[in-house]
Amino acid sequence: MHRIARKILQERLVHQQLHSKGSEITVALSGGVDSAISAWLLKQEGLRVRGVFLRSWGTGDEKEDCAYRDDRLAAQQVAGYLKLDDFQEIDLRPEYWNEVFMPHFVEGYRNGLTPNPDLACNRYIKFGVLLRHAARQTNLLATGHYARCQNGQLFRAFDRDKDQTYFLASVAPDALTRLRFPLGHWTKKDVRALARELGLPNANRASSRGICFVGRRGSITSLLDEFLPTSAAWRAIDVDTGRLLGFVSPYLTLGQRVRLGGLPHAFYVCDKDPQSGVLYVCAGRSNPALFCWGYEVEPFDLWRAWIDREQARSTSDCIRRGLHFQAWYRQTPSPCIVRLCNQAESASPGDAAQTHLEANLQSIQLIQVIVPGSKPSAPVTAPGQAVVLYHNDLCIGGGTVRRLIRELENAPPWLTNCAARSTSLVVKDA
Numbered sequence: 001m002h003r004i005a006r007k008i009l010q011e012r013l014v015h016q017q018l019h020s021k022g023s024e025i026t027v028a029l030s031g032g033v034d035s036a037i038s039a040w041l042l043k044q045e046g047l048r049v050r051g052v053f054l055r056s057w058g059t060g061d062e063k064e065d066c067a068y069r070d071d072r073l074a075a076q077q078v079a080g081y082l083k084l085d086d087f088q089e090i091d092l093r094p095e096y097w098n099e100v101f102m103p104h105f106v107e108g109y110r111n112g113l114t115p116n117p118d119l120a121c122n123r124y125i126k127f128g129v130l131l132r133h134a135a136r137q138t139n140l141l142a143t144g145h146y147a148r149c150q151n152g153q154l155f156r157a158f159d160r161d162k163d164q165t166y167f168l169a170s171v172a173p174d175a176l177t178r179l180r181f182p183l184g185h186w187t188k189k190d191v192r193a194l195a196r197e198l199g200l201p202n203a204n205r206a207s208s209r210g211i212c213f214v215g216r217r218g219s220i221t222s223l224l225d226e227f228l229p230t231s232a233a234w235r236a237i238d239v240d241t242g243r244l245l246g247f248v249s250p251y252l253t254l255g256q257r258v259r260l261g262g263l264p265h266a267f268y269v270c271d272k273d274p275q276s277g278v279l280y281v282c283a284g285r286s287n288p289a290l291f292c293w294g295y296e297v298e299p300f301d302l303w304r305a306w307i308d309r310e311q312a313r314s315t316s317d318c319i320r321r322g323l324h325f326q327a328w329y330r331q332t333p334s335p336c337i338v339r340l341c342n343q344a345e346s347a348s349p350g351d352a353a354q355t356h357l358e359a360n361l362q363s364i365q366l367i368q369v370i371v372p373g374s375k376p377s378a379p380v381t382a383p384g385q386a387v388v389l390y391h392n393d394l395c396i397g398g399g400t401v402r403r404l405i406r407e408l409e410n411a412p413p414w415l416t417n418c419a420a421r422s423t424s425l426v427v428k429d430a
């Protein structure tokens with residue numbers, strides 16, 4: 001056995017449950033080194049491994065088609081080199097277009113949001129349509145994501161620097177029960193070294209360009225101009241003076257600096273009104289018009305599943321403490337308090353002093369992810385983006401930001417006193 005693999009297997013870092021010899025699994029092969037090593041590891045377990053390459057994008061653009069052909073060829077070469085039991089390409093361009101690109105990306109921007117198509121892609125394409133496709137032949141699907149999964153629960157990867165649970169938080173809990181992430185206990189460094197040791201044809205290939213499209217176009221703005229050609233510039237209005245300062249791109253994000261010529265200050269986006277085509281801006285980064293207490297979030301199913309499990313042992317207390325949130329991939333997690341609420345409360349949250357939720361927890365449609373402290377602070381994310389929640393290593397979902405919470409006039413005692421207290425949930429390591 002190869003040196004690095006032996007070291008890792010001997011140290012029992014591959015904790016995934018071993019399946020009986022002869023069972024089958026589908027591996028999503030991107031052409032990159034992570035999915036290739038995942039396939040190799042599964043073969044070491046004695047599984048029959050079928051490779052599948054996914055085509056999700058293509059507009060006839062020569063540069064894009066060229067990148068797609070390179071990826072497919074690399075995936076095919078890996079499948080041949082590892083003597084996988086099968087290799088297929090599946091074309092999910094219509095599904096990607098209809099379930100991710102148009103509804104999440106294009107419509108999101110049209111509605112003034114800052115969407116994250118990668119989370120939608122994982123939920124609807126890789127762990128939706130592709131998983132259903134895989135289920136026709138094998139019951140399990142593996143990918144080269146860095147994450148750990150056990151009993152339908154998602155845990156951070158051993159390699160914190162590569163941990164991809166942020167992108168997986170939107171995946172349906174029942175899908176998680178059929179997924180394998182063979183690299184959950186590996187570091188990227190060891191994966192790369194093993195690929196070289198095995199002489200894989202893609203051992204030195206850069207990380208895959210993924211199945212998403214933006215990187216290949218240069219900028220989101222040029223892509224959106226193509227798909228939303230009628231979007232006119234919006235009016236930039238200074239929130240403090242009500243003055244019209246100029247006309248700007250509608251795709252600017254909350255907190256982003258706005259380029260407005262000939263003005264003495266730097267201006268930042270503090271609010272967007274897609275109905276009237278107005279971008280509210282404020283002078284300076286420390287302007288209170290930018291600040292918020294936290295984020296109102298529409299929860300992913302994974303969060304609901306966590307709440308359901310918790311409900312069995314907890315009271316109807318609507319505050320959850322001892323959690324951390326991440327607002328983007330690789331962001332250092334920050335402490336937060338989560339308050340469960342329903343639509344009616346959300347319309348007028350007041351000081352959010354209510355501590356008992358009358359409604360059944362099942363009816364929760366919104367959660368408030370609040371940053372502890374006595375003062376509001378500058379936002380770290382924007383409507384449309386995902387805020388992902390963690391309890392230690394356990395990823396408990398999170399959700400899509402619907403709006404910023406600006407209304408808590410003074411920090412209520414539960415927000416300032418209880419920041420450091422932890423929930424009594426016992427987290428089992430995967």
Ligand SMILES: Nc1ncnc2c1ncn2[C@@H]1O[C@H](COP(=O)(O)OP(=O)(O)OP(=O)(O)O)[C@@H](O)[C@H]1O
Binds near residue numbers: 031032211
């Ligand atoms: N076009 C594709 N076809 C099949 N599977 C894919 C494709 N793109 C990504 N995947 C799967 O999703 C996983 C994570 O994709 P991501 O785009 O984050 O790539 P990555 O971390 O660079 O991994 P890799 O080195 O395998 O490309 C991949 O390891 C692979 O299993």
